[in-house]
Amino acid sequence: MSKRANMSGNEAISNAIRQINPDVVGAFPITPSTEIPQYISKFVADDLIDTEFVAVESEHSAMSVCLGASASGVRAMTATSSCGMALMYELLYVAASDRLPIVLAAVNRALTGPININVDHSDTMGAKDSGWIQIYSENAQEAYDNMLMAHRIAEHPEVMLPTMICQDGFVTSHAIGNILLEDDDKVKAFVGTYDPEKHILNPEESVGVGPYSIGAYYMEMKIAQFRAMENARKVISDVSSDFEKVFGRKYGMFEEYEMADAELAIVIMSSAAGTAKDAIDNLRARGVKAGLIKLRVFRPFPAAELAEALKGVKALAIMDRSDGFTGNGGPLGSEVKGALYGRTDGIKTINIVFGLGGRDVTVEGYEEVYENLEKLKSTPAEEIPYCIHLGQREEK
Template identity: 60%
Template sequence: MAIRERLSGNEAVSTAIRQINPDVMPAFPITPSTEIPQYVSSYVADGLIDTEFVAVESEHSAMSATIGASAAGARALTATSSAGLALMWEELHIASSDRVPVVLALVNRALSGPININADHSDGMGARDCGWIQLYSEDNQEAYDNMVMAFRIAEHPDVLLPVMVCQDGFITSHAVQNLLLLEDEKVKNFVGEYEPEDYLLNAKNPMAVGPYAVSSYYMEARRSMAQGMLNAKKVIMDVAKEYENLSGRGYNYFEEYQTKDADYVIVVMGSATGAAKDACDKLRAQGKKVGVLKIRVFRPFPAEELAAALKNVKAIAAMDRAESFSGNGGPMAAELKAALFGARQYPEVLSMVYGLGGRDITVEDMEMIYADLEAGNFDCKELPYRYVNVRE
């Protein structure tokens, strides 16, 4: 029987960490993810888990210690946000190239400047090409479920890449909401014991981690990482199926909501999805053929599957909660367009940047976006893409 609870997103992720009982958690606090190491350290102090909690002096050290622990053979994770992730930048690449299956709870927050503590995806999007698997969560339930699934994906021998479990800062991290938890024992059995094939503390099989690679080896190492990312697609689905059997909650690379016969679709990630779904329901009641597609797995990017799901769509609003300053629209929109082009599909794709630094997005905003798609209003004035709710 599932446990009916009400928790904030940070409490939900912390609860999953308690149930997983990882070996090591190094962390340095930063808003809005601070509560995660705070809760976990209290679980340690209360004797609920035997995780080695390491209070470090920076996020760079947090990720370094997480990598070191994992290379030694431990199951390790950390948590951060915004500037904290930026300070981990170098180590994010070290983690993925060392093939250490660590997990990072990322509570998405805007990057400076101007300095801002609220939600957007510029931190996660900035780290999209670091060789990490990225799972984005719509709400507290998904943040919990993604955290429970994360180590299974990362540690799979065909993958061996780190996983970032993302949720929107404050919007879900600090909002108390209903969710269903699994019993501790079920999570423990689902995640299982960590038994790495190779690790530094295995004296019988000495190995090097992170050595120099000359030109004649470097590309092969990168190609092998790319293969891990490709292999992750199957593993993500296999883990999701097993998790569905356990929890009753099914997950895919993305969620399709009323898309089967939809002419106009909003493609979105994270907490804004609910507003799009409510707008979709209102317009469906008026007979409009509208839908929502929520991307959960951004890395690996499910290009072929997205194109197939959007095969019969006339117009798409691709909504990014991040500005990539490419001058050509948001990062998700760019990849979605590439996916559609690769499949020889040419619907209208309106790239929209919204919600930066916690700017609110409402059901009414989503209704207006659908209205523009239906009316063929793709005018973006001087930009090749559109800003939602911005003063000009």
């Protein structure tokens, strides 16, 4: 029986980890993900899990521990935020290219500088091209549910890619809310066991992991990664369907909110979607055809499905919670525009960067976004700036 509980996103994720009972966790404290290794340490101390918990001296070593453990054929997990993820950077690429299905609980926090502990997506967006599967969560329930699905996606023989489950720092990680916690046995049965084909602790066969690979083979290895990420689309969809059958909660590559007849829409991720949905409810009451797409799976990017879902939209705001400083908009902006190109052309589109370093955008703020979208409908495309910012102090 599932049970109702009140807990924060960090506690929910930690409970998922307790139920999964991974073989190895290597972790290092960093706000706001610190609670996760604290919970794990206590679970070990109380014999609730038999995980080997390695409390390392840096996030760099945390990911290195995961690499060594995963190459040894066991489940390896870690949790981190912000600068911690940045310190893991090189090794994120190693994990993906060595096809090690490590699972990382990411608690999104702005990257330095200036140093800031609150949410934006600059940390995981910096790792968007590292070869990891990225799944984003709106609230503690989604973070928990996504974590229950993570291993089955990552460890699927056609995928074998590391996976990060992302939730927003503080807003989700520390705010206590209602969630449905599933039964331990039911979770264990859903997650299943992991028995990879190749690993370095097989007495029957020595294996070399992480060879030097020159031009003659490197490209083929990268194409294998490309195919694995392609395969992940179907696997994520299958695992999500299975999850719905077992636990009754439905997840797609993204969630559509009031999109059936929406003319004005935004694409947004994670906790901010909750506030934006309230704005849509207000606008709908006033007869505005407002809708929202909340992206769940950022890697692999569901471009074709997204273009299809946005087909009826007249004006679109793509909401980025990190800037990117690319001269061409934020990461989500670039991805969504790329997805539309050649598939669903003609939508008046603007990229809006918001919420950096924890800056709040209120319901009224999102209502304004839709009011501006109404104006955008009749603005000539060449007069629309490629990117604007929302919620900043007025310049004097």
